[in-house]
Amino acid sequence: MSRDMIVPLESYRLARYVVPIPCYVCEEDNIFDAEYCRHCLAPMALAHQAASQKVQPRMVAAVGATAVGKTVFLGMLIDMLSRQPERVQLMARGAFSITLQQSTMSALARCQFPQKTPNEPDRWNWVHCQLRRSRREAPLDLIVPDMAGEAIFEEVEHPRSYRVISAYLKKCAGAMILVDAVGLQEASSDHEYFAMKLISYLVELNEDGKPGWSRRPVALIFTKADQCEECLADPGAFAKSHASRLWQLCQERFAFHRFFASGVAGACAWRQTRRDGRVHVPLRVEPVGIVEPFLWLLERIEAHRSRSK
Amino acid sequence: MRTMSRNVILGSTALLAALDMALGWAVWWRPPAFVAGAVGLVYVLHRAAQARRRAQSAKPVASPPLPDEELRKQVPAAARKPAPNDPVGLIETMLAQGRYALLLRPQIARTLGEDQFHRALHALSEGTALVPEGEVIMGPMDERPEDGASQSDDFAARPPRVVRVEPLFLDRYPVTNRQFYEFVAAGGYNDPALWDGAMLPAVLDFVDQTGQPGPRVWKGGCYDPAKEDHPVVGVSWCEATAYARWVGKRLPTDAEWVKAGSWPVNLAVGSRSQRRYPWGDTMDRTRANLWGSGPKGTVSVTAFSGGVSVGGVYQLIGNVWEWMRGSYPPPDATEAGWIFETPLKSIRGGAFDTYFDTQATCQFQSGETAIARKHNIGFRCAVGVCDLLLARSAEDDAAAAPIQVDLPEEVPA
Numbered sequence: 001m002s003r004d005m006i007v008p009l010e011s012y013r014l015a016r017y018v019v020p021i022p023c024y025v026c027e028e029d030n031i032f033d034a035e036y037c038r039h040c041l042a043p044m045a046l047a048h049q050a051a052s053q054k055v056q057p058r059m060v061a062a063v064g065a066t067a068v069g070k071t072v073f074l075g076m077l078i079d080m081l082s083r084q085p086e087r088v089q090l091m092a093r094g095a096f097s098i099t100l101q102q103s104t105m106s107a108l109a110r111c112q113f114p115q116k117t118p119n120e121p122d123r124w125n126w127v128h129c130q131l132r133r134s135r136r137e138a139p140l141d142l143i144v145p146d147m148a149g150e151a152i153f154e155e156v157e158h159p160r161s162y163r164v165i166s167a168y169l170k171k172c173a174g175a176m177i178l179v180d181a182v183g184l185q186e187a188s189s190d191h192e193y194f195a196m197k198l199i200s201y202l203v204e205l206n207e208d209g210k211p212g213w214s215r216r217p218v219a220l221i222f223t224k225a226d227q228c229e230e231c232l233a234d235p236g237a238f239a240k241s242h243a244s245r246l247w248q249l250c251q252e253r254f255a256f257h258r259f260f261a262s263g264v265a266g267a268c269a270w271r272q273t274r275r276d277g278r279v280h281v282p283l284r285v286e287p288v289g290i291v292e293p294f295l296w297l298l299e300r301i302e303a304h305r306s307r308s309k
Numbered sequence: 310m311r312t313m314s315r316n317v318i319l320g321s322t323a324l325l326a327a328l329d330m331a332l333g334w335a336v337w338w339r340p341p342a343f344v345a346g347a348v349g350l351v352y353v354l355h356r357a358a359q360a361r362r363r364a365q366s367a368k369p370v371a372s373p374p375l376p377d378e379e380l381r382k383q384v385p386a387a388a389r390k391p392a393p394n395d396p397v398g399l400i401e402t403m404l405a406q407g408r409y410a411l412l413l414r415p416q417i418a419r420t421l422g423e424d425q426f427h428r429a430l431h432a433l434s435e436g437t438a439l440v441p442e443g444e445v446i447m448g449p450m451d452e453r454p455e456d457g458a459s460q461s462d463d464f465a466a467r468p469p470r471v472v473r474v475e476p477l478f479l480d481r482y483p484v485t486n487r488q489f490y491e492f493v494a495a496g497g498y499n500d501p502a503l504w505d506g507a508m509l510p511a512v513l514d515f516v517d518q519t520g521q522p523g524p525r526v527w528k529g530g531c532y533d534p535a536k537e538d539h540p541v542v543g544v545s546w547c548e549a550t551a552y553a554r555w556v557g558k559r560l561p562t563d564a565e566w567v568k569a570g571s572w573p574v575n576l577a578v579g580s581r582s583q584r585r586y587p588w589g590d591t592m593d594r595t596r597a598n599l600w601g602s603g604p605k606g607t608v609s610v611t612a613f614s615g616g617v618s619v620g621g622v623y624q625l626i627g628n629v630w631e632w633m634r635g636s637y638p639p640p641d642a643t644e645a646g647w648i649f650e651t652p653l654k655s656i657r658g659g660a661f662d663t664y665f666d667t668q669a670t671c672q673f674q675s676g677e678t679a680i681a682r683k684h685n686i687g688f689r690c691a692v693g694v695c696d697l698l699l700a701r702s703a704e705d706d707a708a709a710a711p712i713q714v715d716l717p718e719e720v721p722a
Contacts, residue, residue, distance in 0.1 A: 083601060109665045266685075267677055269653075272646035283637075284675040286662040286685065287600070 024050055024057075024143070026167035040164035041121035046128055046143060049093055057128060057141035059171050060297060064178030065194045066149030069223040071114050072264050073178060074146050075104025077290050078127060088295065093128045093141070100125035100146050108264070108285050117148040121164045124148065131298070140298070153194070156201045170205055173301045174217040176293060181222035181231040181261065184242040192243045195220070199246075203253050217256040217300030219293040220246075226263025226288060235259040256300050262289035400425050406491040409433050410478075410692045411557025418698035426701060433697070437478035438569070438621040445568040446583055447472050447639075448672070472564040478697075479561055479569045480689035482610035482623050483540035483631060484552065486524075486532035492552045493530060498522035503551040511680050515548055524548070525682040539607040540629045540687035546654040546679040549632045549688040558690035560634040563655055563674065565691055570626070570658075570671035572619040585670050587618035587625050592666040597627030600664045607661060607685075626669050629687035630656040630677075637676025651678050660685035 020029035023037035024046040030037055034044050050057060062070050078101045081090035092098045103125070107114040117124060124145050131140045147165060155162040169175070177198060183191040199218075206212035222238065225231040231238040239247040239259045250257050265282030272278055400421065403412055409432035412418065418426060448469035497503060499522070504512050517523040521530035525543030532541075544552075546560075553559050561569075573583040584590060586597075594602035596616035603613075607628055617623050625631075633655035638647055653676030659669030662685055667673065677686060 109667050111668075266683075267653075267675065269676070270648035272648065278648070283677075284659075284668050285664045286660070287664055288662065 021047055021051075023047055025164060025171065036122045037164075040167050042145075042164050042168070043096065043122075043126050045094055045096060046126065049128060050141075053093075053141075055141045057143045058173045058301065059143045059168060060294075060301075061147075061169055061172045061175040062144060062178065063147065063152050063169075063175060063198060064149060064223075065180065065191060066153065067116075068149060068178045068180050068191075069264070070149065070178055071100070071104060071117055071146050072108070073176075073221070073223060073262065073290065074127070074144060075100050075114065076108070076264050076287050077294055078129070079105050080287060080291055081131070081294075084291075087133070088291075088298070089132045091130045091132070093130055096125075097127045097129055100127055108282065111281055111283065111285075113280060113282065117146055119148045119151050119154075121147075121151070121162065152198070156194075156197050159201070166205065169202060172216070173304070174219070174297045175202065175213075176219045176221055176297065178221050178223050179243070179246070181225045181228045181238070184222070184238075185228045185231070187242075192246045195243070195246050196249050199249055199253055214253055215255055215304070217297055217304065218250075218254050219258060219260055219297050220250060221260045221262050221289075221293050223262055224265075225261035226266060226286065227268070228261075231261045232263070232288065235261040256304075258293075258296060260289055260293040260296075262293065263287070264290070404428060404432060406495065406556075407432070407436065407488055408556045409436070410690075410697065413697040413699070414557060415698040418701065423701075430699065433478060436481060437692070438481050438618075439694070440474070440477050440479050440565060440569045440620055442474060442476040443568065443573065444471050444473050444575070444581070445564055445571065445573050446470070446581065447564055447567060474562075474564050474568045476694040477561070477565055477691050478694065479565065479620075479622055479691045480558075481621060483629060483687045483689045484549075485538050485610055486527075486541045487537045489524065489541040489544070489552060490532060492555050493523050495555075497551060497555050500555075503554050504547065505550070508547045508679075511545075511547060514680075515545065515682070517543075526684060536607065538609045538611065540610055540624075542607060542629055542684055542687050543682045544687070545682050546632050546677075548682075550634075553688075553690045556690060558692040560632055560688060561691035562634050563639065563657065566625070566631070566633060566657055567671050569620055569622050570618055585672070586616075587622070587671065588616055592669070597659070597669065598624070598661045599627045599659060599666075599669055600662050603627070603661050605661065625658055625671070627659055627663070628661055629658070629685055630660045630663075630675065630683075631658045632686060632688040633657055637674060639674075653677055654679050656686055 016032045019032070021032055021034070021044065022028065023030055023040060023042055023044065025042035026037060026040040028037065028039040030039075030044055030047075036043055046057070062074050064070050078090060078092075081088055082092075082101070092101070104114045124147060126143065126145045128141070128143050131142055133140070145168065147168075151162050152165060155165040160166060177195060179195045180188075180191045202213040202218075220239070222228075222231050222235055225235070228238075231242075236259045238261070239250075247259075264285060264287050266286040267283040268280055269283055270278055271281050400412065403409070404425075409429040412421060412425070412429040413433060418429070421429065446469050498512065498515065501509060515522060515525075517525060517527035517530060519529050521527070523530050524532075524541055527533075527543070550560060570587045571584045572587070573581050576582055586592060588596050593615075596613055598604075598608050598613050610624060610628070613624060613627060616626055618625055635655045637653040637655040639655070656675050656677055657671075657673070659673070663669045668675070677683065
């Protein structure tokens with residue numbers, strides 16, 4: 001037996017589905033309640049937040065090869081800027097923006113590195129945050145995704161295989177290219193060649209006549225420099241001596257670039273665990289050179305914006 | 310006068326023999342005599358050749374200027390060498406160099422004058438804190454995973470264990486640049502007896518930024534004058550051990566260090582109260598120089614006095630990591646799975662750039678290779694109570710009388 005019930009037809013709710021919502025990354029139309037863009041798989045929360053708060057967040061990319069340390073670098077950067085309000089204070093917009101920081105910090109506090117970022121874009125951690133600087137009145141909104149190294153590799157090797165990467169990089173105001181300092185020190189050319197491929201990919205990305213990557217600021221960051229004192233002392237000289245092809249390419253391709261060195265773990269070791277097998281673990285956490293490249297990038301982006309006005 | 314001189318000579322010979330014996334005791338491992346002699350000779354020849362090469366190929370230093378000669382003359386107050394066969398001068402020099410623990414070794418302490426003995430004792434009580442004997446819990450007793458997991462691999466592999474500690478004196482402060490300079494100026498890097506034979510090849514590489522023997526961050530064989538009372542950093546475990554031997558001490562064991570910091574108290578049978586930090590169980594960043602609470606570098610060893618332990622030891626947490634005597638991970642742990650390219654030595658306490666509170670506790674342990682010379686690792690020394698003579702009998706005082714009675718007469722002459 002059932003009872004009759006009157007359900008009001010709230011047609012005005014249906015009207016929202018008629019109006020398409022453009023994805024903030026690829027600008028393709030999506031329906032109102034889509035969680036991820038059906039074209040590029042970027043989270044639609046970015047578009048909703050931008051629309052509701054009437055701000056146009058700027059985008060900065062952190063790219064590099066697999067296991068170069070993108071997740072650790074970004075997680076640590078966000079946490080340091082959240083804890084250190086003297087120069088730049090970072091505040092997350094939306095709960096999803098804290099996930100990267102949380103997962104990275106809780107792993108490092110236990111002397112573990114965070115899990116490898118999955119290749120599927122809908123499983124990446126995106127950070128939408130507001131940056132407040134003491135000397136400037138207007139806060140800056142920023143979007144930074146933690147992209148998987150293998151996905152970046154695939155996109156560089158086979159352009160348009162990951163639409164979200166190309167769409168995002170086209171809109172970026174600046175980039176941090178991460179390169180493994182230990183790999184370069186051990187004379188492994190693969191790290192250098194991949195960074196060179198990445199640079200070539202970026203430079204060729206904007207084919208529509210707009211100012212391309214040659215005029216955008218790029219910070220080249222040597223990661224794991226805590227295990228390479230020469231790199232920590234003078235990253236520019238290290239690049240010239242250990243990655244001369246990369247150094248030369250940067251001179252030719254980028255008008256605004258600088259080399260930096262960063263490190264998070266004071267020392268590392270390998271460990272055989274029951275659950276994950278052989279894993280690399282940090283023995284302690286002593287961040288160095290994390291904030292400096294980001295602040296330099298922000299300054300250059302601001303300078304670039306004021307020039308273009 | 311002749312009697313006095315004879316007494317001086319006899320006293321000096323006895324003292325020097327005793328010193329040699331004590332130094333021999335302080336060195337834990339010694340290769341067979343002929344091997345040690347050969348290695349020592351080779352080492353000295355190498356060091357001399359190296360110094361000659363450096364002098365010949367010396368180039369103008371482009372980086373910041375070296376500390377000038379005037380400064381270097383001022384700094385080594387105790388680096389002057391006593392005259393040969395001058396035991397009083399030798400003792401005074403050793404006291405000024407902070408080598409009181411060596412003077413208090415039973416073999417030497419019995420030959421000291423009463424005043425010298427009491428001055429050495431006073432230096433000991435000023436410079437060190439007594440850590441009483443007792444038990445301490447070692448291992449990750451309070452490092453629980455934050456994500457709700459039942460037990461980490463580390464916790465499972467290294468369950469907490471109780472270790473008994475004998476009474477000891479632990480330095481109140483980490484060894485400072487000034488103190489380490491005494492060792493450098495006294496030729497500590499050129500004395501093979503202070504170094505492990507296996508490490509002698511590495512000693513040649515323990516030079517500062519200008520190629521002089523000394524910590525990695527120094528220049529021209531001298532420290533930055535502004536950092537005179539900062540803890541010495543840029544020294545390897547080998548250098549720390551050599552310094553400790555030179556002053557008649559040793560590096561503390563992990564258990565000794567943890568006991569000094571966490572100050573365990575037995576409340577009842579099987580129940581023990583043990584602090585997480587020297588000042589209590591909660592982190593207070595105003596009490597330690599860690600990331601975000603200090604000037605992003607080392608500070609004076611007397612700063613952050615709020616972080617002093619119950620026993621009166623300063624800066625166990627923060628400022629610089631401290632070398633321990635033992636290995637990382639401890640060999641007695643039921644550990645499996647660590648894969649090290651080179652064996653590591655234990656460090657504890659956290660430094661000015663330590664990011665997490667959980668890595669700046671008394672229990673947290675990290676590791677570093679024995680020859681690493683990091684910008685944030687220093688050390689402090691310890692000496693067992695049983696190794697020192699802290700009270701003398703009437704016979705001891707009588708035996709030491711000739712030196713003490715005669716020498717004051719010689720001074721005016």
